[in-house]
Amino acid sequence: MRKRLQIGILGLGVVGTGVVEIVNQERKKIKQKTGVDLLITKALVRPGEDKSALAAAQGFQLVYDSKDITEDPDIDVVVEVMGKIHPAYEFITEALEQGKHVVTANKDLLAQKGTQLVQTAIENHVSLYYEASVAGGIPILRVLANSFVADEITEVLGIINGTTNYMLTQMVEQQMTYEDALAQAQALGFAESNPKNDVDGIDAAYKTVILTRFAYGLDIAIDDFVVKGIRGIDLEDIALAQSLGYEVKLIGLTKKVGEGIFAEVAPALVPKHHPLASIRNEFNGVFVRSRGIGQSMYYGPGAGSLPTATSVVTDLAVIAENQSDNKPAPQFCTYETKKAFANPNDVSYGYFIALALADEQSLWPEIQKLAEAYGIVYRVVADEQGSESRRLVLLTEAINEVQKHQFVTSVNQLEASNVSQIMKVMEE
Amino acid sequence: MRKRLQIGILGLGVVGTGVVEIVNQERKKIKQKTGVDLLITKALVRPGEDKSALAAAQGFQLVYDSKDITEDPDIDVVVEVMGKIHPAYEFITEALEQGKHVVTANKDLLAQKGTQLVQTAIENHVSLYYEASVAGGIPILRVLANSFVADEITEVLGIINGTTNYMLTQMVEQQMTYEDALAQAQALGFAESNPKNDVDGIDAAYKTVILTRFAYGLDIAIDDFVVKGIRGIDLEDIALAQSLGYEVKLIGLTKKVGEGIFAEVAPALVPKHHPLASIRNEFNGVFVRSRGIGQSMYYGPGAGSLPTATSVVTDLAVIAENQSDNKPAPQFCTYETKKAFANPNDVSYGYFIALALADEQSLWPEIQKLAEAYGIVYRVVADEQGSESRRLVLLTEAINEVQKHQFVTSVNQLEASNVSQIMKVMEE
Ligand SMILES: NC(=O)c1ccc[n+]([C@@H]2O[C@H](COP(=O)([O-])OP(=O)(O)OC[C@H]3O[C@@H](n4cnc5c(N)ncnc54)[C@H](OP(=O)(O)O)[C@@H]3O)[C@@H](O)[C@H]2O)c1
Ligand SMILES: NC(=O)c1ccc[n+]([C@@H]2O[C@H](COP(=O)([O-])OP(=O)(O)OC[C@H]3O[C@@H](n4cnc5c(N)ncnc54)[C@H](OP(=O)(O)O)[C@@H]3O)[C@@H](O)[C@H]2O)c1
Numbered sequence: 001m002r003k004r005l006q007i008g009i010l011g012l013g014v015v016g017t018g019v020v021e022i023v024n025q026e027r028k029k030i031k032q033k034t035g036v037d038l039l040i041t042k043a044l045v046r047p048g049e050d051k052s053a054l055a056a057a058q059g060f061q062l063v064y065d066s067k068d069i070t071e072d073p074d075i076d077v078v079v080e081v082m083g084k085i086h087p088a089y090e091f092i093t094e095a096l097e098q099g100k101h102v103v104t105a106n107k108d109l110l111a112q113k114g115t116q117l118v119q120t121a122i123e124n125h126v127s128l129y130y131e132a133s134v135a136g137g138i139p140i141l142r143v144l145a146n147s148f149v150a151d152e153i154t155e156v157l158g159i160i161n162g163t164t165n166y167m168l169t170q171m172v173e174q175q176m177t178y179e180d181a182l183a184q185a186q187a188l189g190f191a192e193s194n195p196k197n198d199v200d201g202i203d204a205a206y207k208t209v210i211l212t213r214f215a216y217g218l219d220i221a222i223d224d225f226v227v228k229g230i231r232g233i234d235l236e237d238i239a240l241a242q243s244l245g246y247e248v249k250l251i252g253l254t255k256k257v258g259e260g261i262f263a264e265v266a267p268a269l270v271p272k273h274h275p276l277a278s279i280r281n282e283f284n285g286v287f288v289r290s291r292g293i294g295q296s297m298y299y300g301p302g303a304g305s306l307p308t309a310t311s312v313v314t315d316l317a318v319i320a321e322n323q324s325d326n327k328p329a330p331q332f333c334t335y336e337t338k339k340a341f342a343n344p345n346d347v348s349y350g351y352f353i354a355l356a357l358a359d360e361q362s363l364w365p366e367i368q369k370l371a372e373a374y375g376i377v378y379r380v381v382a383d384e385q386g387s388e389s390r391r392l393v394l395l396t397e398a399i400n401e402v403q404k405h406q407f408v409t410s411v412n413q414l415e416a417s418n419v420s421q422i423m424k425v426m427e428e
Numbered sequence: 429m430r431k432r433l434q435i436g437i438l439g440l441g442v443v444g445t446g447v448v449e450i451v452n453q454e455r456k457k458i459k460q461k462t463g464v465d466l467l468i469t470k471a472l473v474r475p476g477e478d479k480s481a482l483a484a485a486q487g488f489q490l491v492y493d494s495k496d497i498t499e500d501p502d503i504d505v506v507v508e509v510m511g512k513i514h515p516a517y518e519f520i521t522e523a524l525e526q527g528k529h530v531v532t533a534n535k536d537l538l539a540q541k542g543t544q545l546v547q548t549a550i551e552n553h554v555s556l557y558y559e560a561s562v563a564g565g566i567p568i569l570r571v572l573a574n575s576f577v578a579d580e581i582t583e584v585l586g587i588i589n590g591t592t593n594y595m596l597t598q599m600v601e602q603q604m605t606y607e608d609a610l611a612q613a614q615a616l617g618f619a620e621s622n623p624k625n626d627v628d629g630i631d632a633a634y635k636t637v638i639l640t641r642f643a644y645g646l647d648i649a650i651d652d653f654v655v656k657g658i659r660g661i662d663l664e665d666i667a668l669a670q671s672l673g674y675e676v677k678l679i680g681l682t683k684k685v686g687e688g689i690f691a692e693v694a695p696a697l698v699p700k701h702h703p704l705a706s707i708r709n710e711f712n713g714v715f716v717r718s719r720g721i722g723q724s725m726y727y728g729p730g731a732g733s734l735p736t737a738t739s740v741v742t743d744l745a746v747i748a749e750n751q752s753d754n755k756p757a758p759q760f761c762t763y764e765t766k767k768a769f770a771n772p773n774d775v776s777y778g779y780f781i782a783l784a785l786a787d788e789q790s791l792w793p794e795i796q797k798l799a800e801a802y803g804i805v806y807r808v809v810a811d812e813q814g815s816e817s818r819r820l821v822l823l824t825e826a827i828n829e830v831q832k833h834q835f836v837t838s839v840n841q842l843e844a845s846n847v848s849q850i851m852k853v854m855e856e
Pocket of ligand 1: 013045046080087105106136205303
């Protein structure tokens with residue numbers, strides 16, 4: 001039984017310094033529970049970075065070459081909190097191959113190279129944990145791995161990007177424009193200076209990939225599904241949705257349909273009484289529909305130095321606990337099923353469809369005929385006749401992906417009409 | 429490594445039959461994950477009960493004497509889902525002493541005899557799990573035990589009684605009276621025919637005791653704290669709270685103040701934007717404030733056959749997993765601290781205080797003086813002059829338990845005035 005776990009950290013940024021703080025604060029409690037002392041011995045920084053005060057105060061050594069950590073025989077666990085794919089992938093792989101457990105918060109990496117990294121961990125009999133990679137401080141991955149063994153998840157809906165949820169909340173509550181909301185999110189440090197990954201849904205898509213693995217034991221790639229962000233959402237759509245009793249939220253969705261999976265990231269209408277509707281600002285929430293429990297939701301901060309670092313250190317404590325048990329290193333998610341995609345004919349949702357029609361009275365009857373042809377039942381919830389154009393919004397009953405696609409394609413093919421917005425409507 | 433876990437069930441009621449169904453449904457998946465096959469071999473029923481069809485279909489034996497289960501050397505785990513304190517306490521104790529793991533959903537028992545039962549489990553090197561005992565389908569106890577090791581919980585606020593939350597929701601949304609809401613909860617099967625435990629806050633208090641153990645490692649008794657239910661709440665108070673931006677919810681509260689704990693069950697005002705405010709009808713939610721994560725909330729069904737049974741079977745799967753690891757039986761909650769209560773001077777909240785004054789104009793100035801004497805800062809949010817009496821409602825700034833107590837006592841001592849309602853106001 002090892003009584004001490006020596007830790008090397010790769011990267012001392014927002015999360016890395018939080019990890020140092022939390023280990024320092026919670027070390028005694030963790031030792032009480034696990035019998036193991038967590039000890040940070042080294043941290044990798046850039047040559048220019050001055051972290052010497054922190055290192056001196058906490059008694060660890062600063063290093064400038066990753067090998068000083070990944071090849072150090074005394075280090076038991078490597079914490080990767082540098083971000084990006086390269087060289088994080090290489091550093092983690094090396095650490096695993098050197099028989100070290102790894103904890104990371106890197107969702108980009110886990111979504112894109114997760115399969116390989118998990119394989120490397122298994123081959124080297126070490127653990128790879130990454131609770132912080134989805135929904136920062138919410139212990140969602142551990143809950144999915146541990147508390148749904150006796151259940152069958154059918155649908156996961158996540159508000160898993162704090163930046164866009166903050167923006168949408170501000171747009172609704174403060175009548176702010178998209179641009180102002182983005183500027184404010186940046187000023188508050190939620191959004192990166194290059195906000196593309198957030199506003200285009202890519203960050204949410206990475207997390208949806210990871211959630212799919214934990215919910216269904218299935219590895220999908222980000223290219224396997226449609227990813228839409230919140231660019232192009234306008235206040236008019238949001239206001240209309242509100243008046244109909246919905247909030248507009250960027251949702252990462254992963255659903256089991258038959259033996260296959262349907263995933264998507266896109267703005268969607270969430271009924272005001274749905275638990276996800278009340279998640280405001282930078283908070284995250286993951287809603288799970290399952291056969292046994294029914295509906296459950298897990299809510300908390302999606303990011304931030306301390307919440308994210310707390311998840312990282314919880315992973316360290318779990319490793320410590322396993323260490324002291326002297327049993328083989330467990331894997332984070334052991335559930336595995338064959339990759340299969342849902343039949344689009346079987347995936348059905350209601351839709352909010354906004355149509356922009358040039359000012360020709362003949363267009364709407366034609367569109368009505370298209371809807372009928374594709375078996376789409378709807379009601380018109382807005383019909384605004386402008387001087388140059390007409391805006392119509394339909395709320396449809398549940399239709400499948402094929403019907404939806406055919407209808408949108410046909411409308412867009414008509415001259416002078418197009419679907420300006422289409423959003424799924426979630427069930428209460 | 430045992431490849432099979434033989435299970436005996438005590439009681440085949442709502443939860444017990446759910447356990448049979450879930451084990452049957454999820455057995456394959458659990459075997460895949462844990463390597464262990466769950467097998468129900470016996471169930472204790474009453475002599476009169478006819479469960480022979482279920483027993484035959486599922487291939488287990490019905491027994492009428494608990495010893496046929498607790499003393500059966502082939503049985504590894506006993507599931508207690510009979511309810512009540514006696515004879516459940518004796519049956520569980522016997523099972524533990526016979527070296528059997530125990531899973532139970534019995535909050536009454538855990539709150540009142542938890543300390544002894546945990547001790548018996550430890551002495552006999554077996555596990556005692558009871559995830560289902562708090563908030564039915566929500567995996568809250570496992571989350572507190574596993575995902576807050578690297579964190580420090582400062583406050584837990586729970587909507588943990590579905591019956592009363594259903595009633596309060598209906599009273600607000602349907603303008604229903606207390607009596608009608610209760611009758612409807614009973615008709616829907618949420619409330620027992622004797623609803624005392626629900627409406628008087630006792631059920632919530634049992635769960636608050638268990639939450640306190642998991643949040644702070646501390647055993648308190650139900651007599652250690654104030655327990656108030658929703659009897660006597662009137663629609664007028666709820667409507668006023670609503671107009672001020674609050675929902676009225678029955679809250680089980682357990683807070684760390686200094687080195688001590690403050691616990692209470694009582695109706696409280698929850699700001700509309702607080703995550704607990706959106707928990708409607710029979711659903712439960714547990715909100716956790718902590719140093720690292722900050723705010724998190726866990727939402728789901730608080731009761732029901734399948735949700736509750738799913739939690740029971742998750743406990744069984746955890747036992748199966750430990751079994752296959754061949755390691756010593758772990759305990760559900762290992763966190764332990766010395767029992768200590770918070771200094772009432774240090775426990776502070778804002779309050780909603782409704783005063784009923786007989787129609788004497790001199791009373792209000794006297795009450796104002798009392799407030800000033802106790803250092804209570806408030807604003808008057810309602811002042812209704814009836815023909816016979818005057819109703820005043822104050823919203824105070826944060827005051828401590830001592831100030832509150834002194835003020836309420838003094839007001840009630842004045843002739844012809846009394847505090848008709850006092851509720852804590854939760855922070856956003
Ligand atoms: N921040 C959050 O709230 C949050 C939440 C969930 C997950 N995460 C994930 O956590 C990881 C870290 O995020 P963060 O917010 O802490 O980022 P950050 O503040 O940019 O910190 C990363 C640190 O690592 C350093 N670094 C990068 N490559 C390095 C190298 N090759 N050698 C030495 N140092 C290197 C960076 O230095 P330079 O700045 O000089 O490159 C920076 O100091 C990311 O994967 C992120 O996605 C973050
Ligand atoms: N129902 C829920 O949603 C829920 C949620 C969370 C926790 N729980 C807890 O789960 C436990 C079971 O609840 P439940 O709703 O399933 O209750 P239930 O429907 O009343 O089931 C209990 C069953 O056990 C039987 N029983 C009681 N004592 C017995 C004895 N000495 N010998 C044989 N059979 C006996 C009862 O028979 P009789 O009816 O003849 O007494 C009844 O069939 C309770 O501790 C409850 O607090 C329930």
